Amino acid sequence: MSNPVIITAAITGAIHTPSMSKALPVRPQEIVDAAVEAAEAGAAIVHLHARDPETGAPDQSPQAFAPILGAIKARSDVVINITTGGAPTMTVEERVQPAQHWQPELASLNMGSMNFGLFGMLNRFPELTHQWEEDYLGNHDIIFRNTFRDIRYILETLKDAGTRFEFECYDTAHLYNLAHFRDQGLVTGPLFIQTVFGLLGGIGPHPNDVAHMKRTADRLFGDEYRWSVLGAGRHQMPLAALSAAQGGNIRVGLEDSLWLEKGVMAPSSAAQVARARMIVEGVGRRIAAPDEARTILALKG
Numbered sequence: 017m018s019n020p021v022i023i024t025a026a027i028t029g030a031i032h033t034p035s036m037s038k039a040l041p042v043r044p045q046e047i048v049d050a051a052v053e054a055a056e057a058g059a060a061i062v063h064l065h066a067r068d069p070e071t072g073a074p075d076q077s078p079q080a081f082a083p084i085l086g087a088i089k090a091r092s093d094v095v096i097n098i099t100t101g102g103a104p105t106m107t108v109e110e111r112v113q114p115a116q117h118w119q120p121e122l123a124s125l126n127m128g129s130m131n132f133g134l135f136g137m138l139n140r141f142p143e144l145t146h147q148w149e150e151d152y153l154g155n156h157d158i159i160f161r162n163t164f165r166d167i168r169y170i171l172e173t174l175k176d177a178g179t180r181f182e183f184e185c186y187d188t189a190h191l192y193n194l195a196h197f198r199d200q201g202l203v204t205g206p207l208f209i210q211t212v213f214g215l216l217g218g219i220g221p222h223p224n225d226v227a228h229m230k231r232t233a234d235r236l237f238g239d240e241y242r243w244s245v246l247g248a249g250r251h252q253m254p255l256a257a258l259s260a261a262q263g264g265n266i267r268v269g270l271e272d273s274l275w276l277e278k279g280v281m282a283p284s285s286a287a288q289v290a291r292a293r294m295i296v297e298g299v300g301r302r303i304a305a306p307d308e309a310r311t312i313l314a315l316k317g
């Protein structure tokens with residue numbers, strides 16, 4: 017396999033909360049340092065969310081990203097990917113604003129609605145500091161809303177920005193949704209498909225689940241797509257290995273897992289990137305540099 021592996025590092029996200037791990041970056045400078053360190057460890061792409069520096073709550077205002085983006089660009093040529101997922105509690109209009117304002121090379125695009133079982137985290141992390149964390153994680157009724165109208169709204173809002181997408185697919189239906197938008201001519205290849213495994217509400221993390229997603233994507237998109245794998249929580253590294261061994265790309269980072277290995281919390285996203293890199297090189301492949309990722313994914317640069 018000669019194609020290099022694109023490692024995406026998802027730096028902070030909106031799912032984990034500050035009480036769960038001291039390593040989770042919250043303030044702009046922490047997010048910048050974490051992103052640059054992840055890039056130095058081998059990430060070609062950083063997937064970014066912003067947070068309120070005081071409370072650590074997800075903050076999807078364009079201004080929240082202002083002190084982060086320029087500071088990363090000043091120190092690294094890593095590809096910047098801005099979330100349009102925000103947090104599952106936000107409206108789609110709110111979620112698209114930072115990407116609309118900053119027009120990054122990449123933005124995430126979530127390809128279907130789903131239940132989102134955040135409450136499972138409360139068993140593992142019962143000691144929460146902030147009331148917002150309790151309210152957020154204790155909500156048993158979260159629907160992560162990504163209707164056809166919502167997806168089309170994000171595509172149309174970002175149409176003239178030259179931004180391409182990390183298509184987040186949490187189940188096989190989301191691949192079919194993406195094929196629908198491709199058939200409508202609203203998205204074009206190479207499609208960067210982030211297949212997501214192991215979230216409560218999405219497809220499971222079993223190797224058979226991974227095989228089924230890949231088989232389905234192969235059939236629907238052929239060589240029109242680039243495959244990446246995100247394993248949530250403890251599934252992060254095993255599924256990174258599965259992807260690396262099959263020619264896929266990898267996403268790691270504290271957004272997706274707070275762990276480095278069983279019983280060991282990750283000190284940083286960079287540590288997870290370094291581990292992913294070991295896996296990649298261990299199966300005889302190499303990591304992609306940011307400019308290689310730009311070429312592979314046809315980014316505007």
Ligand code: KMH
Pocket residue numbers: 026029030031063099100101102124125126184212215271272
């Ligand atoms: N939190 C991840 C499972 C987004 O930001 O658009 C998916 C994600 C969503 O990254």
Ligand code: ZN
Pocket residue numbers: 026029030063064065099101124271
């Ligand atoms: Zn995200």
